[in-house]
Amino acid sequence: MDARLHTLLTKYISVIAIIFFVIPFCFAVQTGDTLDLKIHGTLKRKPCHINNDGMIYIEFGNVGIKKIDGKRYIQDINYTLECEDPDDSANLKMTVKGAQTSYNTGAINTNIPGLGIGILQNGLPVIINQPFVIDYNSPPVLKAVPVASGVTLYEGAFNATATLLAEYE
Incomplete structure (x- = not known):
């Protein structure tokens, strides 16, 4: 046999041996212990706290059924606003979240059909569940x-529930 043919045949057999014996081990199934990894946390953009994360109560007292006109019985919504690390370069938005009445986009439902509580920001109606930009250094006057x-x-007796939310955009 010619020396060149012998060298070529030896290389060919070596390549076939690698394909059949080495490569299958590259795809071997890994075995061993497994461990579930649980990762958790809270991602917030400069959180804000309204009323020190406490409830805000508004008492209307006795309201005359025939005197409800959207102006009488108005009450201040007294609250405090504190944001961690306020950012003047980002928009601070406030939202009144609640069950909006079907007849007034600026009012939340009460337990009495046909009676809602309108929310005003600086004298203008707030659209329930729609954020509006506020100034952290001069929070809006809210009324109900x-x-x-x-x-x-x-x-x-009537009652209503809503959530006041402030967050940076």
Whole structure:
């Protein structure tokens, strides 16, 4: 046999040996212990706290059924606003979150059908569940006022719930 042919045949057999014996080990299934990895945390953009994370209570007292006009019985929504590391370069937005009435986008539902509580920001209606830009150094004056849909209202205690949220955009 020619020396060149022998060298070529030896190289060819070596390549075949590598393909059949070495490569399958590259795809071998790994075995051993497994461990679940749980990672958690809270990602916040400069969190803000309203009323020191406490409840805000508004008491309307006795409200005359026939006197509800969206102006009478208005009450201040007294709150404090504190943001960690305020950022003048970012928009600070406030949102009144709640069940919006079907007849007034600026009012939240009460437990009395046809009676809502309108929310005003600096005298103008707030659209419930829609954020609005505020100035951290001069937070808006918020007020609440009973509003009616025009249906006949009946005597009874009323209540409503909403969430006031402030966050940087």
